[in-house]
Amino acid sequence: MPTKEEIYEKIKVALVEALGVDEDEIQPEATLVGDLGAESIDFLDIVFRLEKAFAIKIPRGELFPEDVLTDPKYVQDGRVTELGLAELRKRMPFANLDEFAKNPVVQDFGNLLTVADMCRFVEGKVEVTP
Amino acid sequence: MRWYWIDRFIEFESGRRAKAIKCVSLAEDYLHDHFSRYPMLPNALVIEGMAQTGGLLVCEHNQFTEKVILAKIPKVEFFCEAVPGDTLTYTTTIEYLKDEGAAVAATSHKGEVLQARAEIVFAHLNAPWLGTFFSPEAFLSMMRLLGAYRVGRAADGSPLLPPARLLRPGDASLGAPKTAAPDGAAPQKVQP
Numbered sequence: 001m002p003t004k005e006e007i008y009e010k011i012k013v014a015l016v017e018a019l020g021v022d023e024d025e026i027q028p029e030a031t032l033v034g035d036l037g038a039e040s041i042d043f044l045d046i047v048f049r050l051e052k053a054f055a056i057k058i059p060r061g062e063l064f065p066e067d068v069l070t071d072p073k074y075v076q077d078g079r080v081t082e083l084g085l086a087e088l089r090k091r092m093p094f095a096n097l098d099e100f101a102k103n104p105v106v107q108d109f110g111n112l113l114t115v116a117d118m119c120r121f122v123e124g125k126v127e128v129t130p
Numbered sequence: 131m132r133w134y135w136i137d138r139f140i141e142f143e144s145g146r147r148a149k150a151i152k153c154v155s156l157a158e159d160y161l162h163d164h165f166s167r168y169p170m171l172p173n174a175l176v177i178e179g180m181a182q183t184g185g186l187l188v189c190e191h192n193q194f195t196e197k198v199i200l201a202k203i204p205k206v207e208f209f210c211e212a213v214p215g216d217t218l219t220y221t222t223t224i225e226y227l228k229d230e231g232a233a234v235a236a237t238s239h240k241g242e243v244l245q246a247r248a249e250i251v252f253a254h255l256n257a258p259w260l261g262t263f264f265s266p267e268a269f270l271s272m273m274r275l276l277g278a279y280r281v282g283r284a285a286d287g288s289p290l291l292p293p294a295r296l297l298r299p300g301d302a303s304l305g306a307p308k309t310a311a312p313d314g315a316a317p318q319k320v321q322p
Contacts (some may be wrong), residue, residue, distance in 0.1 A: 041231070042202070044201075044230050044251065044253070044263050052226075103203045
């Protein structure tokens, strides 16, 4: 069972390899898109590296529930509705959606995930040594 | 000039690994501009050759139902040049296959010498407008032209065959043996 520190180190390696960034750029509060320059295809690469590093399976939409963002039930006029925000909170317990909820424009959603969110996501999928 | 950057498959194991060769010839026009007094295969075309080797491996695994495009090269390293007279051997091994895409680990060798290595990520696209350029028939035709069905093996070790749904009416009469040819000879199946 990995410790939280070991999870963080493995995620750092995965992000360095997938995004070609320097190790010191990876800080817990760094956003994947805004700070580390991740593009959509990078998420496929990152998911694969996490699956390999932690021997886990990450089904499509689990880390980044894009289906919610394209569902007219949850999005109106380019903004996520209250119902959509509730769905996102349910699907993404590892992410802090408070800032996004203040102005939930769909195109800003991509810049939501941080390195710390990734750590919480993985911690939710593996047994962690206290 | 056609956009073929491999000349022939020499191994093809469905869903696992493919090996193809590229013969670098001074007859190829672009070598005279790259560079006029020192012709060498551009590294970008080595990447393209490795991507074609791996892309068709991914495509075949999906039975040509996905439109597979080169999406990302997380890492690539070159160790020496490829010049006219060289034969490069590209080996690609599947790293992962997912609904959204796939990745391969690729190497290029000059004889025993490692010439380059790369990680290549492919995306699956299903946009209808891409159909014209990425038709299953086009990929199948390329597989045949490159001899993948002459040397290929399915995941269970049997001879590699094209998907039945893509066979033309005349193909069935050409015969497709269900068992491997004796003495390890390459199976003769559907006409490439």
